[in-house]
Amino acid sequence: MDLDxxxxxxxxxxxxxxxxxxxxxLYRPTNVFNxxxxxxxxxxxxxxxxxxxxxxxxxxxxxAAAALVGVIGLAENFLAVAPIVRRSSASHAWIISTLAYxxxxxxxxGHVWGPDPIRVDPPWPFSVTSFMIGxxxxxxxxxxLIALTGLMILGIEQFxxxxxxxxxxxxxxxxxxxxxxxxxxxxxxxxxxxxxAGFAAMTGLLASPTMYASTQLGPSLLVKGFEAAAxxxxxxxxxxxxxxxxxxxxxxxxxxxxxPGYQAASTFALLLAILLIQPxxxxxxxxxxxx
Amino acid sequence: MTARLQIEAVDVGYGHVGVLERVSxxxxxxAIVALxxxxxxxKSTLLRAVSGLLKPSRGRILxxxxxxxxxxxxxxxxxxVLHVAxxxxxxxxxxxxxxxxxxxxxxxxxxxxQTARYRLVFELFPILxxxxxxxxxxxxxxxxxxxxxxxxxxxxxxxLMLDEPSLGLAPIIVDQVLDVIVRxxxxxxxxxxxxxxxxxxxxxxxxxxxxxxxxxxxxxxAAELATSDLVRNAYIGAGHG
Ligand SMILES: Nc1ncnc2c1ncn2[C@@H]1O[C@H](COP(=O)(O)OP(=O)(O)O)[C@@H](O)[C@H]1O
Ligand SMILES: [Mg+2]
Numbered sequence: 086m087d088l089d090x091x092x093x094x095x096x097x098x099x100x101x102x103x104x105x106x107x108x109x110x111l112y113r114p115t116n117v118f119n120x121x122x123x124x125x126x127x128x129x130x131x132x133x134x135x136x137x138x139x140x141x142x143x144x145x146x147x148x149a150a151a152a153l154v155g156v157i158g159l160a161e162n163f164l165a166v167a168p169i170v171r172r173s174s175a176s177h178a179w180i181i182s183t184l185a186y187x188x189x190x191x192x193x194x195g196h197v198w199g200p201d202p203i204r205v206d207p208p209w210p211f212s213v214t215s216f217m218i219g220x221x222x223x224x225x226x227x228x229x230l231i232a233l234t235g236l237m238i239l240g241i242e243q244f245x246x247x248x249x250x251x252x253x254x255x256x257x258x259x260x261x262x263x264x265x266x267x268x269x270x271x272x273x274x275x276x277x278x279x280x281x282a283g284f285a286a287m288t289g290l291l292a293s294p295t296m297y298a299s300t301q302l303g304p305s306l307l308v309k310g311f312e313a314a315a316x317x318x319x320x321x322x323x324x325x326x327x328x329x330x331x332x333x334x335x336x337x338x339x340x341x342x343x344x345p346g347y348q349a350a351s352t353f354a355l356l357l358a359i360l361l362i363q364p365x366x367x368x369x370x371x372x373x374x375x376x
Numbered sequence: 377m378t379a380r381l382q383i384e385a386v387d388v389g390y391g392h393v394g395v396l397e398r399v400s401x402x403x404x405x406x407a408i409v410a411l412x413x414x415x416x417x418x419k420s421t422l423l424r425a426v427s428g429l430l431k432p433s434r435g436r437i438l439x440x441x442x443x444x445x446x447x448x449x450x451x452x453x454x455x456x457v458l459h460v461a462x463x464x465x466x467x468x469x470x471x472x473x474x475x476x477x478x479x480x481x482x483x484x485x486x487x488x489x490q491t492a493r494y495r496l497v498f499e500l501f502p503i504l505x506x507x508x509x510x511x512x513x514x515x516x517x518x519x520x521x522x523x524x525x526x527x528x529x530x531x532x533x534x535x536l537m538l539d540e541p542s543l544g545l546a547p548i549i550v551d552q553v554l555d556v557i558v559r560x561x562x563x564x565x566x567x568x569x570x571x572x573x574x575x576x577x578x579x580x581x582x583x584x585x586x587x588x589x590x591x592x593x594x595x596x597x598a599a600e601l602a603t604s605d606l607v608r609n610a611y612i613g614a615g616h617g
Pocket of ligand 2: 419420421462539
């Protein structure tokens with residue numbers, strides 16, 4: 086076995102964690118699990134990759150993609166989620182409607198970009214060129230990605246300690262009680278969809294230097310992000326980070342000792358084992374919801 | 377700061393099921409008005425309509441003359457009408473302090489004003505100061521009720537509506553809660569009090585309405601209603617028969 090799997094596993098796991106955090110941002114105030122999340126990630130990657138190819142600086146491409154995809158997330162809330170939640174907050178029809186929205190994005194992206202992956206270089210001063218440090222092979226971009234992910238998740242957790250962040254948690258716990266305290270859940274949902282989709286777009290761009298921007302990015306990251314969210318405890322961002330890293334490391338380890346056919350199955354078995362022991366995920370709290 | 381609440385001939389229901397029919401109440405500024413009636417009479421439904429959780433299909437709800445019927449709940453809270461719902465609806469996963477902080481959501485008070493609200497709530501309910509760090513979900517029933525009222529008080533209500541605040545509480549805690557309600561009236565807050573403990577509610581109320589099967593069956597000064605048959609009949613007439 087080879088210690089190179091540690092940075093490469095953590096870097097891939099960071100991307101899974103970021104996808105999971107995107108899920109969580111939307112889930113917290115709405116209790117809706119957005120099945121279009123993977124497509125929003127992919128769309129963000131395609132838009133920013135094209136913008137960078139057209140000569141836009143990295144940061145500008147990132148902001149443009151986040152804003153555009155944010156608006157597409159807002160539209161998803163407006164078309165596919167808000168009408169359902171308004172009729173009954175207990176309805177699960179959003180499973181179908183967010184899946185439908187994801188198929189629409191998927192089709193549109195296929196028409197606009199076609200199947201060819203787009204290469205994206207990391208932003209200055211980082212590079213995917215590998216070097217050795219303490220006998221481990223890594224790259225500056227891998228290390229930056231791992232550190233940035235940790236910092237962003239800490240920052241997001243700080244947000245949930247502010248009054249607005251507490252209001253988001255309050256809506257998740259008891260929507261009517263939140264309404265009676267002057268909290269407008271619809272407004273929080275709109276913000277969450279905008280920011281969650283923008284976050285997905287950023288995840289897509291961050292994934293591109295190591296995974297390429299392509300229409301294949303959506304489905305693979307959707308599943309991995311979903312697994313990280315479930316294993317970390319739905320709604321729990323720190324859990325998503327730990328679960329994403331476990332998932333990334335398990336994959337890298339499986340890839341180095343098992344034949345590729347067993348790799349996916351072995352990580353899946355590991356995640357299942359964790360969920361059997363901890364059904365609400367590593368950090369999931371029992372949801373004591375009053376009815 | 378005090379305000380008058382007038383409910384004029386409202387119809388309220390759930391979907392197509394009507395519950396309240398042409399219900400009218402006049403709640404004078406700075407008074408305690410008790411709203412009594414058997415289970416299922418429509419008391420909670422009426423409070424939900426005032427706070428905007430339900431929209432009346434007919435009639436008007438006037439706050440100092442302005443019609444607030446159909447407004448969004450957050451706007452009604454902004455206007456100073458606070459509703460402490462049945463069953464101590466708190467954010468149980470969050471601490472006592474965080475619940476009070478959430479009570480300030482949307483408030484335009486400056487820091488000094490916010491501190492004054494905390495001071496008032498902790499003065500009325502000292503136990504909340506002691507348990508500030510505890511999760512709301514682990515408090516006793518009485519403490520949860522105090523927290524629910526305290527949370528509403530953070531917004532400095534002009535009209536405070538309390539739905540069965542004594543439900544399931546020990547008698548000594550009920551005394552404490554009713555005592556706070558009387559003190560709030562003295563400070564000018566208009567109070568709508570829905571209570572199952574009718575005698576206790578009529579003791580502290582200025583005026584009372586009896587609701588029966590979604591209609592106002594009678595009303596009058598609390599002292600008069602306490603000795604009349606109207607209240608007893610309302611309980612015999614519906615729900616238990
Ligand atoms: N969420 C609801 N959906 C449908 N009907 C309801 C709902 N809540 C209450 N009701 C009905 O409205 C009527 C009045 O209920 P409610 O206002 O809770 O009475 P009270 O508070 O006086 O006990 C009852 O017949 C009850 O069954
Ligand atoms: Mg009731």
